[in-house]
Amino acid sequence: MEQDAQLVQQCLQGDGSAWEELVRRHTRRIFNICYRFTGNRTEAEDLSQEVFLRVYRTLASYRSAHGGFATWMTSVTRNLLIDHYRRTRRDRITDSLDDAMPVVENKQSSARRPDELALLGELSSQIQAGLTKLSPELREAVILRDLQQLEYAEIQQVLSVPEGTVKSRINRGRIELARILQQMGVRPS
Amino acid sequence: MNWTCEQTEARLGDYLDGLLQPSERAALEAHVAQDCERCAPLLSSVTQLVGHLHGMDELEAPPRLVYNILDKTLGPRDAVVAAPGFFGWLKGMGLPRFAYGALSLSATFLMLASASGFNWRHPKLADLQPTTIARNADRQAHLVFARSAKFVSDLRVVYEIQTRLRQDNNELPTSNEDAVPSNAPDQTPGRTDRSKPGGPNQQNRATSVDRSLQVLASTFISRACLSRVPLFTGSLTSGALSSGILSLGSGSGRRNR
Numbered sequence: 001m002e003q004d005a006q007l008v009q010q011c012l013q014g015d016g017s018a019w020e021e022l023v024r025r026h027t028r029r030i031f032n033i034c035y036r037f038t039g040n041r042t043e044a045e046d047l048s049q050e051v052f053l054r055v056y057r058t059l060a061s062y063r064s065a066h067g068g069f070a071t072w073m074t075s076v077t078r079n080l081l082i083d084h085y086r087r088t089r090r091d092r093i094t095d096s097l098d099d100a101m102p103v104v105e106n107k108q109s110s111a112r113r114p115d116e117l118a119l120l121g122e123l124s125s126q127i128q129a130g131l132t133k134l135s136p137e138l139r140e141a142v143i144l145r146d147l148q149q150l151e152y153a154e155i156q157q158v159l160s161v162p163e164g165t166v167k168s169r170i171n172r173g174r175i176e177l178a179r180i181l182q183q184m185g186v187r188p189s
Numbered sequence: 190m191n192w193t194c195e196q197t198e199a200r201l202g203d204y205l206d207g208l209l210q211p212s213e214r215a216a217l218e219a220h221v222a223q224d225c226e227r228c229a230p231l232l233s234s235v236t237q238l239v240g241h242l243h244g245m246d247e248l249e250a251p252p253r254l255v256y257n258i259l260d261k262t263l264g265p266r267d268a269v270v271a272a273p274g275f276f277g278w279l280k281g282m283g284l285p286r287f288a289y290g291a292l293s294l295s296a297t298f299l300m301l302a303s304a305s306g307f308n309w310r311h312p313k314l315a316d317l318q319p320t321t322i323a324r325n326a327d328r329q330a331h332l333v334f335a336r337s338a339k340f341v342s343d344l345r346v347v348y349e350i351q352t353r354l355r356q357d358n359n360e361l362p363t364s365n366e367d368a369v370p371s372n373a374p375d376q377t378p379g380r381t382d383r384s385k386p387g388g389p390n391q392q393n394r395a396t397s398v399d400r401s402l403q404v405l406a407s408t409f410i411s412r413a414c415l416s417r418v419p420l421f422t423g424s425l426t427s428g429a430l431s432s433g434i435l436s437l438g439s440g441s442g443r444r445n446r
Contacts, residue, residue, distance in 0.1 A: 035248055048254060052258040149243070167203065175235060178231070
């Protein structure tokens with residue numbers, strides 16, 4: 001964390017290599033949050049780029065006294081993901097109509113990339129599919145707690161909600177995901 | 190403590206994260222242990238799900254993502270991006286295939302340069318002129334041809350000498366037998382031992398043949414050295430001749446034993 005704060009200071013002084021180091025340190029984590037939230041690699045890549053672009057532009061507004069750089073970055077990511085979710089709501093409604101038609105769904109699944117198909121064959125990908133069916137509030141809470149393994153205080157900071165709300169969302173998210181997986185015929189064992 | 194199914198559902202997260210008081214924890218577990226139809230499967234499925242979520246690995250980010258981010262934020266970097274672009278073709282040089290190719294190419298070049306008469310000890314720029322290369326190549330070709338022709342003719346002479354000597358050796362025992370009458374007894378009158386009288390004579394004759402061969406060889410070698418034959422051809426010839434003579438000498442000795 002201290003190293004991140006130092007790198008941020010160097011970035012603000014115009015050190016390009018410090019920014020490069022920051023990007024290398026956090027790319028994987030941000031990409032994973034975006035992928036778990038969207039369930040799509042291409043979207044996750046685009047969103048990760050947007051996150052870093054926004055962080056780069058607003059780096060001067062970061063204050064280390066308010067928390068770690070990673071938490072601040074996660075907060076920026078979360079805000080962008082929610083924006084993206086709202087922006088693409090209309091597309092998802094169309095997609096959900098398509099989902100009702102099995103033929104169309106088959107065509108879509110056959111058009112997936114081979115690596116995505118390989119992933120879909122595993123339990124992890126089924127859980128990933130279940131995650132995208134959760135509401136965004138519950139989804140982000142489960143991702144931050146159980147996949148990113150953040151502390152309650154950090155999640156509270158990222159989501160800007162009281163601790164009780166964080167706990168409630170995490171709990172409801174887990175129960176809801178378990179039910180979704182049960183409906184999908186998936187039994188994590 | 191009385192524990193309800195609603196409480197289980199509401200406090201399941203706290204239970205799994207170890208945030209319940211010991212009394213609450215005991216009450217929840219006792220409730221589930223009573224085979225509550227609603228809570229037991231819920232606890233089981235959520236516990237397994239959380240265990241699996243914690244065990245899920247982080248995905249690797251695409252390698253290009255970092256560069257795309259850096260390009261978007263810092264802009265196309267001249268120093269970092271242009272250099273690999275310009276020297277990108279150098280990356281393939283580390284491959285074994287390229288190394289072997291380069292090695293064979295350089296070996297071919299060295300052979301051609303040597304054949305064209307390029308002096309590696311005292312390299313001159315003038316040696317690389319096309320006319321000089323052509324002249325040197327022509328000279329080298331003629332030299333090689335002359336050496337080869339000389340070598341073949343030397344071999345022919347050696348072979349001829351060997352053939353003649355072999356003929357002479359074949360004739361020797363015949364004349365030796367002729368010297369001794371066929372009907373003569375094995376033992377010479379006055380001789381008490383049973384040794385053959387022809388033995389010492391044959392030995393003496395073989396020694397004299399060896400000596401004459403050596404004289405012939407030395408004469409040939411001295412002539413070869415005096416003539417303008419290149420050194421290595423002369424040495425080859427003398428070596429071949431000497432070895433031929435030696436083999437002949439040893440052959441005759443073995444035959445006489």
